[in-house]
Amino acid sequence: MTNQPSKTDLPTWLQTPNQPITKRHRQPFWARNQRHLQALLVRLAQPAPAIPATRWQLAPHIKLLRLGLLLLLIALINNGLFLWGLALLLGAQLLILAPSQLRRFLRSWLFSSLMAVIIVLPTYWLNGPATLLWFGFKTSLILANAQYYRATTNFQDLLTGLKTLHCPDVFIMTLAIAITYLRMLGNYLLQTMEALSLRTVAPAKHPYRLIGALFGNLYLKSYTYALALYAAMEARGFNGHYAKPAAKPTRWRDYLSLSPYVALMALLIFWRN
Amino acid sequence: MHIPDNYLSPATCGTLAIAMAPIWTVAVLKVKVQIKQHRETLPMLGIAAALAFLIMMFNLPIPGGTTAHAVGGTLLAVLIGPWAACLALTVTLLLQALLFGDGGILAFGANAFNMAFIMPFVGYACYRLGQKLHHEKIGLAIGAYLGINTAALVAGIELGLQPLLAHTASGAPLYCPYGLNIAVPAMLAAHLLVAGWVELVFTLLVYQFVQKVAPTNLYQTTPKTSQRPWLYLLGGMALLTPLGLLASNTAWGEWSPSELKHLLVQQHVGSTVPQGMAHGFHFQALFSDYAIAGLPVSVGYILSALTAILIFLLLIRGLQHDQSTFKN
Amino acid sequence: MPLMTLEQLSYNYPNTQGLDHLDLTIQTGEFVCLLGPNGSGKSTLLRILSGLATASTGTYRFNDQAITADYLRDATKRQQLHQQIGLVFQNTDVQLFNPSVTEEVAFGPRQLGLSTAEVTQRVTDCLALTDCTELRERVPYQLSGGEKKRVALASVLALNPSVLLLDEPLNGLTIAAQQQLLTLLSRLQAAGKTIIMASHNFQQVQAVGQRFIIFNSAHQIDADVAGSVLATQPERQAQLMTL
Numbered sequence: 001m002t003n004q005p006s007k008t009d010l011p012t013w014l015q016t017p018n019q020p021i022t023k024r025h026r027q028p029f030w031a032r033n034q035r036h037l038q039a040l041l042v043r044l045a046q047p048a049p050a051i052p053a054t055r056w057q058l059a060p061h062i063k064l065l066r067l068g069l070l071l072l073l074i075a076l077i078n079n080g081l082f083l084w085g086l087a088l089l090l091g092a093q094l095l096i097l098a099p100s101q102l103r104r105f106l107r108s109w110l111f112s113s114l115m116a117v118i119i120v121l122p123t124y125w126l127n128g129p130a131t132l133l134w135f136g137f138k139t140s141l142i143l144a145n146a147q148y149y150r151a152t153t154n155f156q157d158l159l160t161g162l163k164t165l166h167c168p169d170v171f172i173m174t175l176a177i178a179i180t181y182l183r184m185l186g187n188y189l190l191q192t193m194e195a196l197s198l199r200t201v202a203p204a205k206h207p208y209r210l211i212g213a214l215f216g217n218l219y220l221k222s223y224t225y226a227l228a229l230y231a232a233m234e235a236r237g238f239n240g241h242y243a244k245p246a247a248k249p250t251r252w253r254d255y256l257s258l259s260p261y262v263a264l265m266a267l268l269i270f271w272r273n
Numbered sequence: 274m275h276i277p278d279n280y281l282s283p284a285t286c287g288t289l290a291i292a293m294a295p296i297w298t299v300a301v302l303k304v305k306v307q308i309k310q311h312r313e314t315l316p317m318l319g320i321a322a323a324l325a326f327l328i329m330m331f332n333l334p335i336p337g338g339t340t341a342h343a344v345g346g347t348l349l350a351v352l353i354g355p356w357a358a359c360l361a362l363t364v365t366l367l368l369q370a371l372l373f374g375d376g377g378i379l380a381f382g383a384n385a386f387n388m389a390f391i392m393p394f395v396g397y398a399c400y401r402l403g404q405k406l407h408h409e410k411i412g413l414a415i416g417a418y419l420g421i422n423t424a425a426l427v428a429g430i431e432l433g434l435q436p437l438l439a440h441t442a443s444g445a446p447l448y449c450p451y452g453l454n455i456a457v458p459a460m461l462a463a464h465l466l467v468a469g470w471v472e473l474v475f476t477l478l479v480y481q482f483v484q485k486v487a488p489t490n491l492y493q494t495t496p497k498t499s500q501r502p503w504l505y506l507l508g509g510m511a512l513l514t515p516l517g518l519l520a521s522n523t524a525w526g527e528w529s530p531s532e533l534k535h536l537l538v539q540q541h542v543g544s545t546v547p548q549g550m551a552h553g554f555h556f557q558a559l560f561s562d563y564a565i566a567g568l569p570v571s572v573g574y575i576l577s578a579l580t581a582i583l584i585f586l587l588l589i590r591g592l593q594h595d596q597s598t599f600k601n
Numbered sequence: 602m603p604l605m606t607l608e609q610l611s612y613n614y615p616n617t618q619g620l621d622h623l624d625l626t627i628q629t630g631e632f633v634c635l636l637g638p639n640g641s642g643k644s645t646l647l648r649i650l651s652g653l654a655t656a657s658t659g660t661y662r663f664n665d666q667a668i669t670a671d672y673l674r675d676a677t678k679r680q681q682l683h684q685q686i687g688l689v690f691q692n693t694d695v696q697l698f699n700p701s702v703t704e705e706v707a708f709g710p711r712q713l714g715l716s717t718a719e720v721t722q723r724v725t726d727c728l729a730l731t732d733c734t735e736l737r738e739r740v741p742y743q744l745s746g747g748e749k750k751r752v753a754l755a756s757v758l759a760l761n762p763s764v765l766l767l768d769e770p771l772n773g774l775t776i777a778a779q780q781q782l783l784t785l786l787s788r789l790q791a792a793g794k795t796i797i798m799a800s801h802n803f804q805q806v807q808a809v810g811q812r813f814i815i816f817n818s819a820h821q822i823d824a825d826v827a828g829s830v831l832a833t834q835p836e837r838q839a840q841l842m843t844l
Contacts, residue, residue, distance in 0.1 A: 011726040013719075015792045018761050020681050021713060029334045031674075036330060042615045071379050075283045078447060112374060116277055123450040131445045139279040146278070146378055150371070158371060170301070170315075171364075177319025178326070178364050185323050191695035194653050201684040201760060202712035207334055212478025213698045215328065219352055219483055220742050221694070222324050223490050226317040233316065485700045486740045 021202055029207075030197060037190045044183045060153070060161030062254040067149045069261040074142050076268060087141055089260065090148060101151060109147045113140035155179055181225060189218055274344060274425065274468075275369070276384055278377030280432060280449040282439040289431070290382025296359065296390050303356035314357060321353050322364035329365070329375075333471050341468055343475040346388055346424070347396025347417040351480060354492040355397040362389035383431055387424040396420030396476075410477065417476035418469045422461065425468070429453075429460030602665055604629045604764070604795055605650060610659035612645055619645035621820040622659065627797065629763075632790045634806045635799040637816030637823075638844055643799035644691060645820075647766045650797065651688040652679065684713075687762030691769045691799075693753040697741035702733065702752050705741050709760040727755040730785060732778075746773035754782070758789075765789065767798040771805050783809045803841040815841070 058066070070086065077083055094102060117136045124132045153161075163172055192214055281289075308314045325345050332340035349358035363385050369375035376384045396416035403412010433453030436446035449456065483490060605627040612619040620642045627633060635643040648654040649661055655670045662668065663682065673679045690696050699705040706727050710720045728734045731751040736744065741752055750770060757765070765786075771779045787809055790796050800806045803813075810828050817823040824837075831837060 010730070010788055010792050011722075013723060014726065014758070014761055014789075016761075017763060018684055018713075021684060029332050029340050032340070033332050036332070037327075040330065045615065067378070071278060072283055075279060075286075075379055075448075078441070108374070116279075120450055127445060127450055131450055134445075135279070135448075135450060139277070142278045142377075142379075143374075146374060150374060155372065168301075174319040174322065174360070174364050175368070177316055178322035178368060181320045182323035182326055182368075185320070185327055188695060189327055191690065191692065192698055195688075195690055195696040196698065197679075198651060198653070198683050198686075198688055199709045199756065199760065200712065201680045201709065202714065208474050208478055210698075211331075211333060211475065212482050213700065215331075215475075215479045216482030216486065217698050217742065218324060218327065219479065220487055220490060222320045223313070223317070223487075226313040226320050229316040229320070230313045482700060486742050 030193060030200075034190060034193050034197075037186055037193070041183065041186050041190065044179070044186070058257055059164070059251070059254045060157040061164035062161075062258060063149065063153060063157070064161040064165065066258055066261060067145065069258065069265065070145050071142055073261055073264055073268070074138060074145070077264075082264065083138065083141060086264075087144075090141075090144055093148065097151065105147055105151050109140070109144050112143050112147070116140070116143065177229070181222070184225065185218060185222060188221055189214070192217065274384075274388060274421075274428060274464075275366075275376030276380045276387075276428060276432065278379050280377070280435070281380050281383055282435055282448045283379060285431060285435070285438065286377075286379045286382055289386045293363075293382050293385050293390065297363065300356040300359045304354075304360060307354055307357060314353070317353060318357055318361050319364065321349060321357065321361035322368070325349055325362055325365040326368065328475075329369075333475060335467060335471060341471045343468075343472045344388055344392060344421060344424075345472075345476070346392030347400070347413070347420040347472070348476040348479055350393035350397040350492075351400050351413060351416075351476075352483065352490075352492060355393050357492075358393040358397075359389050362393065383428075387428045387431075391427055392420045392424040394420075395423045410481070413480055414473050414477050417473045421472045422464050422469050425460045425464035426457065429457035432456040432460070603627060604631075604664065606660075606662040608660045608662075610649070610656045610661055612642075612649060612654065613657045618820050620649070623822055625814070625822065625825070627795065629795055630790065630793055631795055631797075632786070632809060632811045633795075633797045634810035634813050635797065635816065636803055636806075636813055636841060636844060637801065638818055639801060641816035641818050642820040643801075643816060644768050647688060647768050647797070647799055650764075651686050651766055652682045653688070684760060685762055686764045686766060687757035687760055688766040689750070689753050689757055689768060689770055691772070693746075693749040696753045696756070697744075697749060700740060701737075702728070702739050702741055702744075703737045705752060706756045706759050709756060713760070723759050723761075727759045730758065731755040732781060747775065747778055750774060751778070751782075763793075764795045764797070767796070769799055769801070771800060771802065779805060801844055803838070803844060807838075813841075 074083065074086060077086075094105065097105060113136070116139045117132075120132060120135055123135070159172060159176060162175070196210065196214070304314065304318070328343055328345035328348070330342065332342055335341050346358065346362060349361060352358075353361065366376060366381060366384050366389060370378045370381050370384070396413075396419070399416030399419055400409060400412045403409045403415065406412070430453065432449040433451060433456035435449040436452045439447040441447060451459070603626045605625070607623050607625040610623045610625075611621055623646070635646065637643055645654070649656060650663075652668055652673055655661075655668065655673065660667055660669075663686075666672070668682065673682070697705055699708055703724055706724045707720050710723045715723070724737075725734075728737055731754050733748070733751050733755055736748060736752065739748075741749065744752060750773060754767075754770065767786075770782060774782065783806075786796050786798070798806065798810075812828060813824075813826050813831055814822055815824045815826075826834075826837075
């Protein structure tokens with residue numbers, strides 16, 4: 001191989017090999033962000049596999065109502081026995097989960113509970129162990145119920161549930177757009193970070209400037225997406241209303257599934273008075 | 274900044290969710306006007322919610338080798354307008370709470386109040402003020418810093434009030450176990466020292482980039498702003514004040530002066546509570562109203578609400594005068 | 602010593618397969634065209650070659666160094682690899698993040714510790730080579746698709762990589778711009794660079810490719826033929842036209 005500019009009339013620097021750079025540096029946050037984004041995209045690509053459709057499958061809006069009621073109950077109740085009962089109820093439901101789902105549930109539940117308890121750990125010295133234990137128990141019970149909902153509900157179910165509960169159309173539409181574009185923008189951001197890492201051959205002196213450009217670009221991309229999306233919506237005859245699919249009829253067992261919580265709530269109210 | 278479940282009592286969560294209702298209503302009305310001019314605002318709400326999600330997820334490096342993350346409330350307010358930002362952030366928070374376990378489900382109203390209302394509006398107000406004084410970047414920087422810190426302060430107060438509002442007969446707290454003396458300084462220290470600066474730098478650099486590359490894509494304020502939505506908001510809030518009374522009636526009623534003092538001593542607040550913290554917040558002001566005038570608490574409550582509204586109206590009036598002088 | 606060696610390399614995406622047991626050797630200075638239908642694994646292969654992804658099973662060696670996830674975890678080694686291998690993305694939008702074309706092209710060279718004059722020289726040269734000189738003050742975000750492709754190539758060239766990977770670089774270019782780009786790539790190859798280009802349009806790359814690697818929809822290599830051999834096989838050419 002000859003390096004004669006006359007042969008190819010390319011600039012000389014382009015015909016001579018680079019000197020490898022040897023500067024050492026660490027900016028692990030880029031890699032960490034890429035990992036987080038990849039995890040998010042994988043999650044969005046394969047939404048939580050809901051429990052296999054059995055006859056115990058509840059209507060989406062009932063699930064949502066039950067979650068709200070449960071959380072409210074756990075937050076209100078200060079009776080250990082009742083809470084124990086609710087925990088047993090949840091435990092029984094967990095039995096239906098597939099083993100792999102159960103493991104995933106336990107992992108994220110334990111992690112989030114640990115985080116919650118760590119924050120209140122100093123209470124041990126301020127108020128004693130009883131407060132800490134009680135708080136930890138209630139918080140992890142709430143987290144477990146929320147986690148169970150997430151593990152068994154996919155996004156479509158959430159939308160259907162909100163729709164059946166008469167959430168405004170605009171809100172449902174915005175939510176649907178948000179989740180769709182979370183995936184698109186996430187993909188875009190990930191690819192930009194990859195492109196950036198390919199061309200980052202030395203430590204960046206001002207990582208924040210790059211981050212500013214990254215998110216500035218992401219905003220501009222969002223804006224072009226919005227323009228295109230509106231044009232597409234209009235082209236398909238969008239008139240500002242979001243069509244409602246036929247709601248699934250609520251069955252007696254849907255109401256039945258709510259009954260323990262309603263009963264408990266009633267008990268709680270009358271007991272107080 | 275995301276308050277998880279069981280840190281706030283259901284009464285506080287309910288009150289804050291109800292407080293958000295008129296704000297959301299006005300936001301929808303304002304955004305409808307915005308959509309008439311820029312029709313892409315409608316899909317932009319959802320896309321901006323996704324953008325906010327990514328901003329809150331992105332780890333930013335801070336000196337010392339660790340990372341923090343921005344919230345982006347002020348930035349979104351400046352980019353797509355404060356009302357649209359309020360709605361977009363609400364959607365983001367809902368998604369985070371329901372599908373990703375970030376922030377509580379019961380505490381959704383509280384989180385929305387802090388991050389979808391206080392933060393973008395404080396930030397945006399500073400930005401607008403800066404714009405009027407022809408230093409919009411300084412305004413934005415102050416807005417970003419102040420916005421997140423105000424939100425943190427409010428979150429700290431919400432958390433710190435819990436031991437006073439909800440406790441067992443023996444005085445053990447039922448929800449967030451930290452009193453004002455711990456919750457407020459902890460929240461503020463973290464945000465004043467670290468998160469506020471991260472937010473400031475992030476907001477400023479993204480804004481600078483967009484302004485340089487595509488200045489027309491920034492939110493343009495309409496020259497003549499109608500005051501009606503503000504009045505709706507005020508009216509809504511005024512109507513709802515008695516609700517606040519209902520929601521926490523038992524707790525408020527328990528606060529005879531001696532009991533409060535007892536409580537404060539029990540919570541180790543006593544003399545250690547900083548002056549500004551104890552007197553800066555309205556519950557203290559309200560309480561002193563009641564103590565001085567000797568009125569029933571409900572009357573005191575309504576009176577202070579009226580006073581607050583009056584001060585608010587006067588403030589708007591003052592700003593209006595400002596606007597017209599600047600136009601001249 | 603071959604430049605790149607792939608042995609029984611497979612890559613799996615979370616739900617689907619990307620590449621299935623590839624064996625491949627690429628020598629320094631080759632001009633390789635990856636052909637195949639959409640989704641056959643061309644882009645995945647480029648991602649692996651550039652070090653953006655690592656093999657699920659099998660090995661990839663670059664300059665006799667195995668490129669593994671562990672190897673890439675070392676920031677210095679990763680950056681040395683990136684310095685030698687440049688990639689032009691299929692969606693060039695994601696590659697352009699600076700507020701002006703000049704800054705975009707200068708982004709890479711600036712990090713190499715070059716003097717301001719050298720950086721300016723590189724920027725001027727690269728913009729001239731890719732016919733972007735008149736775009737220098739423009740904002741990348743506002744460029745057309747074809748212009749973005751050219752700017753992205755300029756910004757990768759400015760780092761002077763010894764291997765140039767291009768993912769569908771001809772998409773969205775006018776016929777004249779396509780010709781110009783292919784000529785430039787040939788010149789770069791003549792200067793000793795290795796060029797690997799993915800395309801689904803055989804017609805466009807027929808004239809320049811010296812080696813064609815053809816993927817099938819099962820993510821495997823169907824054929825690996827030299828351009829000179831392919832020229833004597835009209836029936837295979839006809840088959841490739843209909844990819």
